[in-house]
Amino acid sequence: MEEAKIVATITSTTILFWFMISINVSAGLPDEKIVVITNNHTNYLSIRCFSFDNDGGDVKHLNAMGSFNITVKIRKFFPTSTMFNCSTNMGTFIAFKSSYQCVGHSEPCQWRFDENYTYRYDAKDKEWVLKEYNPNYESLARGGVIKGYYVN
Numbered sequence: 001m002e003e004a005k006i007v008a009t010i011t012s013t014t015i016l017f018w019f020m021i022s023i024n025v026s027a028g029l030p031d032e033k034i035v036v037i038t039n040n041h042t043n044y045l046s047i048r049c050f051s052f053d054n055d056g057g058d059v060k061h062l063n064a065m066g067s068f069n070i071t072v073k074i075r076k077f078f079p080t081s082t083m084f085n086c087s088t089n090m091g092t093f094i095a096f097k098s099s100y101q102c103v104g105h106s107e108p109c110q111w112r113f114d115e116n117y118t119y120r121y122d123a124k125d126k127e128w129v130l131k132e133y134n135p136n137y138e139s140l141a142r143g144g145v146i147k148g149y150y151v152n
Helices: 001-026 137-141
Strands: 032-039 044-048 058-060 067-073 083-087 090-096 109-113 118-123 129-134
Touching: 032 044, 032 090, 058 067, 067 090, 090 109
Parallel strands: 032 109
Antiparallel strands: 032 067, 044 058, 044 083, 083 090, 109 118, 118 129
């Protein structure tokens, strides 16, 4: 009788665990998403983007209105943990989170940055939404923007 209770507890725990994973997996997210990042400043700025899964982000030196793309591979299990960060000399911002509204649309997620703020494009309202930079603590520990340029 005691063995049956143990087996039932283990079985129900396993079923609950797999149910939780299947809910997270079936969130309807695409396999990957393109993020476009643009220098919104009138001068040359540098930026470095990275994720905690892939730290291969090189420093990009962008002229005014210069841009580049990042292709983010969204995790199958626990997609909410998929993030992509960008670091500038002014601070950091999270360029990709699975909760961003742009993830569910067919067009890319779009960001602009300058010496004061970052801006994320809201496709629903068709406007750029201002976001303040986060402090640069973590990204400095990972290298920050190396040999970055800020021309005024």
